[in-house]
Every structure is written in structure tokens, then in C-alpha cells.
Amino acid sequence: MFELVFFSLLNGLVFGMLLFLLSSGLTLIFGMMGVLNFAHAGFYMLGAYFAFTLTGHIGFWPALVLAPPLVGVAGALVERHGLRRVHRFGHVAELIFTFGVAVLIEEIVQLVWGRVAKSYEVPALLDFPLFTLFETSFPAYKSFMLLISVGIFVFLFLVLTRTRAGLIIQASLTHPSMVGMLGHNVPRVFMVVFGIGSALAGLAGVIAGPVLGTFPGMAQVLGSIVFVVVVIGGLGSLAGAFVASLLIGVLQTFAVALNYSLKDAAAALGIGLAAQSAFADLWTVTIAQVAPILPYLLLVLILVVRPMGLFGTRET
Amino acid sequence: MALRHLLLVALALLMVALPAGAPPQAQETIKIGYIDPLSGPFAATGENGLYQFRMAAERINKAGGVLGKKLEIVGFDNKVSPQESLVQLKKVISEGIRFVFQGNSSGVAHAISDAVLKHNQRNPKDRILYLNYSAVDPALTNEKCQYWHFRFDANADMKMAALTDIIKQNKKLTKIYIIGQDYSFGKAVAEAAVKMLGQKRPDLKIVGNELHPIGKVKDFSPYVQKIIASGADAVITGNWGADMINLAKAANEAGLKVPFYTYYAASDGVTAAIGAAGVDRIRLVHESPAPNPKAPTDAAAYYTAYKKLYPKNDVNQPRILTGLEMLAQAINRAKTTDADKVAAALEGAEYTTLNGDRVVMRKADHQLQMPIYISVHTDKNIVFDYDNSGFGLVNESRVELDKATLPTSCKMERPGA
Incomplete structure (x- = not known):
């Protein structure tokens, strides 16, 4: 049992921190521009594909350094030449625009790299089990993923709270016109934030590609869950995104491990539920089976109980 | 800011599905519909299937085609969703296609099988055949079997x-x-x-x-x-x-x-x-x-030719060729593309696969025996x-x-x- 709990916790952390890499960019962009960026998961996918191609030419490590900035530049270009023009037509137009970009990215990826999953592999240097406890080994690559995402979290936190640039970004979040009056180029700040957000998503793609698979559906698979993270954490809140990412990561991995159903819960309370009733299907469903919908259940609960999210300041 | 509205629009956008259209085609071909995932997490499987159908059609066309006409494979993307498959099936029918292949996901197979059965009951003059090359839920040839469904893969x-x-x-x-x-x-x-x-x-x-x-x-x-x-x-x-x-x-x-x-x-x-x-x-x-x-000579030649055309893919479902050739032979025997007569010609049909195996379409349940x-x-x-x-x-x-x-x-x- 200890083994199961320990490894579930580790896996939950790894997945949670990966979610954070994705949601941090999304929540920053939302906080600043009020844009729910549908294309965000698309940039994550671009990161994985860029890294896959670069790895073939120059190896994994240079690709790890080069791919995220490339994605960031792509993101900045989308902001500069697309989103900024659409901005004046209001939020619905922006929303539809980012949705269009998301579809476009998926189609472009399929055109360039094809529909078949790519064999983007863990680099040989990290392809060994870090440690083996009982009978399970924990891959070195996963600890590397954890390390990178924790590093990024610390870095983001320091930049936003301890540097001048961070101050301007924070100010632009809440008082864009005031920042503009003070002589800062607010549109450029927006572009940079959008670029950095995209680069973070790209980085998530670079490190997640070898583990979660590099295929054209990868954006779709993570896209919806990232929105859930951002809404639960509170739109625009970095701390909220962090807590919600870990919460959902751990929640999902643990839920899979639990084979308990409503029937078992009732039995523990001394209530016997009939096996032949019309609702038998409902109470024999185990937590493991509903694991993937738990985040969405949590989303609904949060929206009902605390619409601004865990750490948010404004209502969704 | 009307964020609540934004979220609603966001949700609505998430629901929007982009239908994959099929371009209008020239006449004088016998069209075969292919309903399978061409996007999403299972796109790789669906796409490789489509290529193998094209390859199989090419082989049949080179050997003289069917009733003197060429076979043409038309792909329809169902995103492995039963609902989407029914929409695509309507499209297939409205384009005048009478033979439909599908294989990925038995959930989809049940939906198509039911819809084809209903369509054929309501339109006795305009029936269609459902040719299942890969959905292997045993129910499809047992308790849920029906006359217009034929399966070319061994069931689960x-x-x-x-x-x-x-x-x-x-x-x-x-x-x-x-x-x-x-x-x-x-x-x-x-x-x-x-x-x-x-x-x-x-x-x-x-x-x-x-x-x-x-x-x-x-x-x-x-x-x-x-x-x-x-x-x-x-x-x-x-x-x-x-x-x-x-x-x-x-x-x-x-x-x-x-x-x-x-x-x-x-x-x-x-x-x-x-x-x-x-x-x-x-x-x-x-x-x-x-x-x-070691593959038999014919099969090896076929695999090599496929690899040349589609270097990133492999022939992983030889049953696709089996299914399409058995259909082509049945149409030739029936001397018509009328679904009633082709179905009758398929029942009990025998065929020797590329690998030299004799296979038989069992009349009782339309499950290919192999x-x-x-x-x-x-x-x-x-x-x-x-x-x-x-x-x-x-x-x-x-x-x-x-x-x-x-x-x-x-x-x-x-x-x-």
C-alpha cells in the first residue's frame, strides 16, 4: 500500500507540475488581456513537435533550449499581428480568433508532421530508472521534468515579485492605462507576456512529448483540463494555478488507484444496496472509473461555491 | 466585463465540430465510403486504414476494376464518435454511396449497424451495406447481428x-x-x-x-x-x-x-x-x-509496394484487402451494385487471402471464418x-x-x- 501511495504521489506531482507549466502561461495571459486563449494547448503541441524535429538534427539538449523560445516567438507573432488587431472588436472576437488559431495549429501540425504519432524519445542520458523501490522503478526523466517545472515556478515567482519588469507586468495586469500614462509601452508588454506564456506552454510540450506522446491529438487531450485548472485556481492568479495544478494532478492519480464505489461506501456505513436495482450501475461505478471526470466535477463545484476560483479576485 | 458570457461562448466553441467535407467526384466510379477517425487521438489508426483501402482499391482497379468501373475510396471523418458517424453516414447516403466500410471502435459499429438496418427497412429500393473490417465486439455477429452487416475481422x-x-x-x-x-x-x-x-x-x-x-x-x-x-x-x-x-x-x-x-x-x-x-x-x-x-511472395510484394507509396505507414490490417476484394468479387458475381444482390453474393463467399489462407463468410451470422x-x-x-x-x-x-x-x-x- 505504501508503495502505491508513494508512487501515486510522485506521479501526481509530476503531472501536476506539468499542468502548472501550461496553466501559468494561460492564467497570465488571461489576467493581463482578459483573453481565454484557446490556442494555448496548441503552443504546447508546437513545443513538442519543434523539439522532436530539432532533436533529430542537433540533439535533445540544444532542442530543449531552442524550442521554447521558437514557440514564444510564434506566440508573440500571433499576438502582434493577429490578436492585437482583433482586440478592438471585443472579447468574443478575441475568443473566436484564438479558437481559430488552435484549429489552425492542429491542421498545420498534421500537414507538416503527419497524423501518426512521432517517436520523440526520452534522451539516452536520462533513460534509466532513478531508483527502484520494491518492484517499481521511477524514471530519471520524470524527476527531470519535476526539476524543470519547479525551477520555472521559482523563476517566474522571482521575476514577477522581485524585478522591475515583474512590477510593470503586475501593474499592467490591473491598471493598464495608468502604466501606459507612465510611459511604458503596454502593447509591447502584452506581446511579451503572450510570448512568454506561449514559450512556457512550448517548454511543457518539449518535456512532456516523450512521456505523454507526440501526436496531433495531444493539444486536445490536455486543452480542456488546463482550462479547468485555471478556473479552479482563479482566473489570472498564478498562485491559484499552482495550487490547482497540484490538486488536480494528485487527485487524478489517486482516484485511479482507488477501487471503491458508492456501494462500498454504503456498506461501510452499514447500508446494503440491492445489486439488482435500476440504479445498480450507478453505485457499482468505482472512483477509478470516474477519475477522468473528477476535475470537471470539481470545476462545477467551484463555480457554484466560489465562482472566483480558489485564489481569484474577480467573478467568472 | 461579462466573463460569464465569455465562458458560455467558450463552451459553445468547444462543442463546435469542423465537418470534413468530401470533394465532388467524377462519375463512372463505384464509390466506397470509409467512415473512421481522421482527426483526434485515433487519427493515426484511421489514416493508415484509409491508405490501405486506397492501396487495395488500386490493386483491384489495376486488375480490371469492378463491372468495368474503377473503385474509389471516399474518406469521412467520424472522430470515433457514434453521433458524428451517423452524420457522416447520412452524407455517405446522400452522395449515393452504397457500400460503407468502418472498423475503429465497436461503439461506432453498433451505431452504424443500427442506422443501416433502419435505413434499409425504410428504403427497400435504396439499400446500403455495412462492411465492418475491424470492430470486433462479438455482439455484432451474435445477439445484435443483422443481415446488412458483414465482418471481415475475427471477433474478440x-x-x-x-x-x-x-x-x-x-x-x-x-x-x-x-x-x-x-x-x-x-x-x-x-x-x-x-x-x-x-x-x-x-x-x-x-x-x-x-x-x-x-x-x-x-x-x-x-x-x-x-x-x-x-x-x-x-x-x-x-x-x-x-x-x-x-x-x-x-x-x-x-x-x-x-x-x-x-x-x-x-x-x-x-x-x-x-x-x-x-x-x-x-x-x-x-x-x-x-x-x-517470411511472408508469402504475393504478400511481400504488396507490403513492399505499400511501403514505397507510404513510407511512414505499414500494412497492419491485411483484412482491408480481404474485405475490399471479397466485396469486389461479390459485385462482379452479382453483376450489379444493388445491395440486396451483393449481400446475397457475399453470403457463404470463399476467398483466398494474400497470405494463402482460405476464408469463408459464414451465412448464419456474416462473420468471416478464418x-x-x-x-x-x-x-x-x-x-x-x-x-x-x-x-x-x-x-x-x-x-x-x-x-x-x-x-x-x-x-x-x-x-x-
Whole structure:
């Protein structure tokens, strides 16, 4: 049992921190521009594909350094030449625009790299089990993923709270016109934030590609869950995104491990539920089976109980 | 700011599906509809299927076509969704296509089968045939069988019978874990495994019987963790597409070294994902022999030609050629594309596959009867590898047609009867 709990916790952390890499960019962009960026998961996918191609030419490590900035530049270009023009037509137009970009990215990826999953592999240097406890080994690559995402979290936190640039970004979040009056180029700040957000998503793609698979559906698979993270954490809140990412990561991995159903819960309370009733299907469903919908259940609960999210300041 | 409205619009956008249109085609061809996933997590599987259909059609056209006309494959993207499939089926019908192939997901197969049956009852002058090349839920040729459905792949029970025979011989195995996708096929696999293992190896303990959502699991590590915790010494899975790739990856990472008995753990990215970690450990059951160590001359030529056209893909479903050629022969025999007459010509039809196997379309349930093969994932003696990975499948054993045949509970209503 200890083994199961320990490894579930580790896996939950790894997945949670990966979610954070994705949601941090999304929540920053939302906080600043009020844009729910549908294309965000698309940039994550671009990161994985860029890294896959670069790895073939120059190896994994240079690709790890080069791919995220490339994605960031792509993101900045989308902001500069697309989103900024659409901005004046209001939020619905922006929303539809980012949705269009998301579809476009998926189609472009399929055109360039094809529909078949790519064999983007863990680099040989990290392809060994870090440690083996009982009978399970924990891959070195996963600890590397954890390390990178924790590093990024610390870095983001320091930049936003301890540097001048961070101050301007924070100010632009809440008082864009005031920042503009003070002589800062607010549109450029927006572009940079959008670029950095995209680069973070790209980085998530670079490190997640070898583990979660590099295929054209990868954006779709993570896209919806990232929105859930951002809404639960509170739109625009970095701390909220962090807590919600870990919460959902751990929640999902643990839920899979639990084979308990409503029937078992009732039995523990001394209530016997009939096996032949019309609702038998409902109470024999185990937590493991509903694991993937738990985040969405949590989303609904949060929206009902605390619409601004865990750490948010404004209502969704 | 009306954020609530924004979220609503956002949700609405999420629901929007982009329909994949089919361009208008020139006349004087016999069109064959292909409804399968061409986007989403299972796109790789669907796309490789489409290529293999094009290749098969090309072969038939080169040999003179059907009734003097050429076959033309028209792809329709259903995103493995039953609802979307019904929309695409309407399109197929409105384009005047009378023969529909589908294979990925038995959930979709049930929806199409029902819709085709209804359509044919309501439009007796304008009937269509549903040719199933890969959806293997046994129900489709048993309790839910119907006259307009023909299956060219061995059903899950036939395959499980072959797999459990192998498991039966391996006396070292004591604990089995079953994991599958949560839909009709995954359930059928689990049910057949439990039943057949109970008969053949009552001493075996089934330590896990898990269903996970299809196409939605991002990371299989927690599931693999559970398998390890259960102490299982073998795993049975019917997973396919991205679900198989990710399960294999997670198992490799966690160092799960037990044998896997699978239905679809090869090609379309799976073989590359399994790699060296799965050598001599991953076994597959399928309807036609693996191309290694030695494929018959005809088959080898076909595989080589395919590889030349589609260097990134592999012929992993020879049943596609079987299905299309059997349909073409039936149309030729019937001398018409009228679905009633073609269906009658398909019933009881015999055919010799590219690999030299004799197969028969059983009249009672429209389930093709065929030998069944088991192969193993390896990098030794590989002539035709998968995913250009150097790894591939080598044949291990074969179950003859009469041994692979299972009884059916099908009682279908025949037209005019």
C-alpha cells in the first residue's frame, strides 16, 4: 500500500507540475488581456513537435533550449499581428480568433508532421530508472521534468515579485492605462507576456512529448483540463494555478488507484444496496472509473461555491 | 466585463465540430465510403486504414476494376464518435454511396449497424451495406447481428480463445491483470477473458479487471502502478491507438516486465513506443499472419509496394484487402451494385487471402471464418518492421480455421423471408 501511495504521489506531482507549466502561461495571459486563449494547448503541441524535429538534427539538449523560445516567438507573432488587431472588436472576437488559431495549429501540425504519432524519445542520458523501490522503478526523466517545472515556478515567482519588469507586468495586469500614462509601452508588454506564456506552454510540450506522446491529438487531450485548472485556481492568479495544478494532478492519480464505489461506501456505513436495482450501475461505478471526470466535477463545484476560483479576485 | 458570457461562448466553441467535407467526384466510379477517425487521438489508426483501402482499391482497379468501373475510396471523418458517424453516414447516403466500410471502435459499429438496418427497412429500393473490417465486439455477429452487416475481422471471442490457449500452456502464470478501454469492445474483451480463463485455467487468479475511459487518459502511470501493486505476472489488454502507445510507454518507464497479451499492440506508433523493452514479452493475436520471418511472395510484394507509396505507414490490417476484394468479387458475381444482390453474393463467399489462407463468410451470422495467428514483438528475423523502428512481429502460432470457428447465437431477419 505504501508503495502505491508513494508512487501515486510522485506521479501526481509530476503531472501536476506539468499542468502548472501550461496553466501559468494561460492564467497570465488571461489576467493581463482578459483573453481565454484557446490556442494555448496548441503552443504546447508546437513545443513538442519543434523539439522532436530539432532533436533529430542537433540533439535533445540544444532542442530543449531552442524550442521554447521558437514557440514564444510564434506566440508573440500571433499576438502582434493577429490578436492585437482583433482586440478592438471585443472579447468574443478575441475568443473566436484564438479558437481559430488552435484549429489552425492542429491542421498545420498534421500537414507538416503527419497524423501518426512521432517517436520523440526520452534522451539516452536520462533513460534509466532513478531508483527502484520494491518492484517499481521511477524514471530519471520524470524527476527531470519535476526539476524543470519547479525551477520555472521559482523563476517566474522571482521575476514577477522581485524585478522591475515583474512590477510593470503586475501593474499592467490591473491598471493598464495608468502604466501606459507612465510611459511604458503596454502593447509591447502584452506581446511579451503572450510570448512568454506561449514559450512556457512550448517548454511543457518539449518535456512532456516523450512521456505523454507526440501526436496531433495531444493539444486536445490536455486543452480542456488546463482550462479547468485555471478556473479552479482563479482566473489570472498564478498562485491559484499552482495550487490547482497540484490538486488536480494528485487527485487524478489517486482516484485511479482507488477501487471503491458508492456501494462500498454504503456498506461501510452499514447500508446494503440491492445489486439488482435500476440504479445498480450507478453505485457499482468505482472512483477509478470516474477519475477522468473528477476535475470537471470539481470545476462545477467551484463555480457554484466560489465562482472566483480558489485564489481569484474577480467573478467568472 | 461579462466573463460569464465569455465562458458560455467558450463552451459553445468547444462543442463546435469542423465537418470534413468530401470533394465532388467524377462519375463512372463505384464509390466506397470509409467512415473512421481522421482527426483526434485515433487519427493515426484511421489514416493508415484509409491508405490501405486506397492501396487495395488500386490493386483491384489495376486488375480490371469492378463491372468495368474503377473503385474509389471516399474518406469521412467520424472522430470515433457514434453521433458524428451517423452524420457522416447520412452524407455517405446522400452522395449515393452504397457500400460503407468502418472498423475503429465497436461503439461506432453498433451505431452504424443500427442506422443501416433502419435505413434499409425504410428504403427497400435504396439499400446500403455495412462492411465492418475491424470492430470486433462479438455482439455484432451474435445477439445484435443483422443481415446488412458483414465482418471481415475475427471477433474478440475468437481472438481471446486463441490468446487464452497460449496463456493456458504457460504454467508459470498465476495472476492476470485485465485492462481495457471503457466501451463495448473493452468490456467484451474483459468478459471473454474472465470466462475463458475460468474454463481453461481455473487456478489462475484475475487480480485486476480495469476499464479506463477511451482516448482520454493522459498518463497511464497510475494504472501501471496499480498493476504492479496487484502483483500480476501477465496483462491482457485490448487497447489500441493512443491508449496502447501510452500504456506501453508508462509500463516501460515503471519497469513493468511482465508479458502482455494484446489485440493491437503494434504499428501506427505502438511498435516504436514499445521498442526494446517489449522484446519477446508483448504478444498479439490477429486475423492474418505477421509479415515475419517470411511472408508469402504475393504478400511481400504488396507490403513492399505499400511501403514505397507510404513510407511512414505499414500494412497492419491485411483484412482491408480481404474485405475490399471479397466485396469486389461479390459485385462482379452479382453483376450489379444493388445491395440486396451483393449481400446475397457475399453470403457463404470463399476467398483466398494474400497470405494463402482460405476464408469463408459464414451465412448464419456474416462473420468471416478464418485461421487466427499469434505473434510476438521482437527485432530478430524482421523483414518488414513497423514504424521504421527495426522492431516488428514474428509469427509464433496459428489456429486453423475449423478450430477458430465459434458457434453463434445470431438469428437474423432476412429480406423477403
